[in-house]
Amino acid sequence: MSPPTLDLNNVQGDILLGLPKKGQTFFFFNINDGTIPDFCIQLGHLVPLITTVAQVQDDQARISKEKEKAKAHHTNPQILDMTGVNISFSQKGLLQLSINDEIGDPAFTAGQFADVANFADDPTKWDPEFKAGVHGVIYITGSSHSLIDSQLAKVKTIFGVGGPGATITEVKVLQGHVRPGDETGHEHFGFLDGVSQPAIQGISTPANRGQETVDQGVILLGREGDNGIVPPGGRHDADFKFLIEPEGVTRPTWALDGSFFVFRHLQQLVPEFNDFLEKNALDVPIPILLGNPSGADLLGARLVGRWKSGAPIDLTPLKDDPAMGANPAQNDAFRFDVSSQARCPFAAHIRKTNPRADLDAFGGTEVRRILRRGIQFGPEVTRAEAAAKRSSTDIKLERGLLFACYQSNIVNGFQFVQQSWANNVSFPPKLGVPTPGIDPIIGQAATRALVGVDPDVATKELDLTAEWVVSKGGEYFFSPSISALRDTFVQAA
Numbered sequence: 001m002s003p004p005t006l007d008l009n010n011v012q013g014d015i016l017l018g019l020p021k022k023g024q025t026f027f028f029f030n031i032n033d034g035t036i037p038d039f040c041i042q043l044g045h046l047v048p049l050i051t052t053v054a055q056v057q058d059d060q061a062r063i064s065k066e067k068e069k070a071k072a073h074h075t076n077p078q079i080l081d082m083t084g085v086n087i088s089f090s091q092k093g094l095l096q097l098s099i100n101d102e103i104g105d106p107a108f109t110a111g112q113f114a115d116v117a118n119f120a121d122d123p124t125k126w127d128p129e130f131k132a133g134v135h136g137v138i139y140i141t142g143s144s145h146s147l148i149d150s151q152l153a154k155v156k157t158i159f160g161v162g163g164p165g166a167t168i169t170e171v172k173v174l175q176g177h178v179r180p181g182d183e184t185g186h187e188h189f190g191f192l193d194g195v196s197q198p199a200i201q202g203i204s205t206p207a208n209r210g211q212e213t214v215d216q217g218v219i220l221l222g223r224e225g226d227n228g229i230v231p232p233g234g235r236h237d238a239d240f241k242f243l244i245e246p247e248g249v250t251r252p253t254w255a256l257d258g259s260f261f262v263f264r265h266l267q268q269l270v271p272e273f274n275d276f277l278e279k280n281a282l283d284v285p286i287p288i289l290l291g292n293p294s295g296a297d298l299l300g301a302r303l304v305g306r307w308k309s310g311a312p313i314d315l316t317p318l319k320d321d322p323a324m325g326a327n328p329a330q331n332d333a334f335r336f337d338v339s340s341q342a343r344c345p346f347a348a349h350i351r352k353t354n355p356r357a358d359l360d361a362f363g364g365t366e367v368r369r370i371l372r373r374g375i376q377f378g379p380e381v382t383r384a385e386a387a388a389k390r391s392s393t394d395i396k397l398e399r400g401l402l403f404a405c406y407q408s409n410i411v412n413g414f415q416f417v418q419q420s421w422a423n424n425v426s427f428p429p430k431l432g433v434p435t436p437g438i439d440p441i442i443g444q445a446a447t448r449a450l451v452g453v454d455p456d457v458a459t460k461e462l463d464l465t466a467e468w469v470v471s472k473g474g475e476y477f478f479s480p481s482i483s484a485l486r487d488t489f490v491q492a493a
Helices: 036-049 053-072 091-096 106-110 112-119 128-132 145-159 270-279 295-304 349-353 356-362 383-388 414-422 482-489
Strands: 023-031 083-089 136-142 168-177 259-268 375-377 400-407 449-451 461-463 469-479
Touching: 023 091, 023 145, 036 083, 036 145, 036 482, 053 083, 083 145, 091 106, 091 469, 106 112, 106 469, 112 128, 112 414, 112 469, 128 168, 128 469, 136 145, 136 469, 145 168, 270 295, 270 383, 295 349, 349 414, 400 469
Parallel strands: 168 375
Antiparallel strands: 023 136, 023 168, 083 136, 083 469, 259 400, 259 469, 375 400, 449 461
């Protein structure tokens, strides 16, 4: 029995395409005891506000049309008014609603705080709200914070937040926004973000040879490729509960076209990172001394695997190429040399988290792919911080990334990438060469070091000492389909 044809009006919009945004608010909530019937009724009122993939397609078409119009008139495109709303629930949230079906993902069931040791997070630095656990999150995107705030006010009104009959309680609110001016699209260390997303079969088209197409089931539950689900027409039970091999786990029918949503609150220590680059700057080859990069720029590029423009060092190893970095048909068109780290260290961040050809002999990377949907938060680095070479010199200033990603299996996806790739000093597997070391950006371990950064001495080890990305915690959520919200969640009472 095959699943029904994918309906893009039935999938929450952030999952497959990403909600268009200049800003974003994450509203974390708990469902109040004794209010479940009213909550379910109110959730039914929220469902019409939820943005679907089909609606995102329409929004993207509007944006493209405006850009074409502006280009024809040699003007800057106007920012169009638009907002988006999506909702996800944690395991604790499902249990609060008495939705007791096992969805088939041990990481989701246990919650993210159970992974503190696996990720080498420092639990003392976790936000207390995430330690205690939350029931759900409503995330609102928009072209301005005023529009986002207005939409959030509507959401709060639906659930009576703050009033005597409220069915949910605000637990935590986090706000993100894209960085200003030329830094738009770049994370706080300065590197272009959001590059190297997988294309989804039947949804998006690869822009280049480096961007592989993955099965829909790598992201959506119940679709072909979902953790070994047999192709359409293959073996399923009579109720279409998506028999999964080899574990024999079943997905509940209502989980079809939902996706697991991982949220991480990540603080970035930007002045400290920049200071490290300057103190450990690499020697720059003589032919490019009069151009860029500086020795600090070259070190940063080899730690990340890209120049700040987004140009991959695998294609342009000694000098940035901003035109390449800005071109989606070029900035991901590489596979890595499996036998060498001369152009890109084995432990570089983008090689650790998407090793490409390094794993061709081990079955490839498809089941590990995730769709990233994060956004930056916090102010730009102040002059005082830059001068002191450390964060928060005068007042408490924090900045970083509100990391978010989707996958059909957290164990195969985010959890595996963080624990078995980024934190694993022996990954990628290379025989006869020095141990690659840890992911210098997101890797966490008692000892942080890597080799291959110096292009002239591949075996030279670089001691990273401090961490520049600090985990403040997060949670694992499930983003149901629209039909699941209407037919299962609204009816949970």
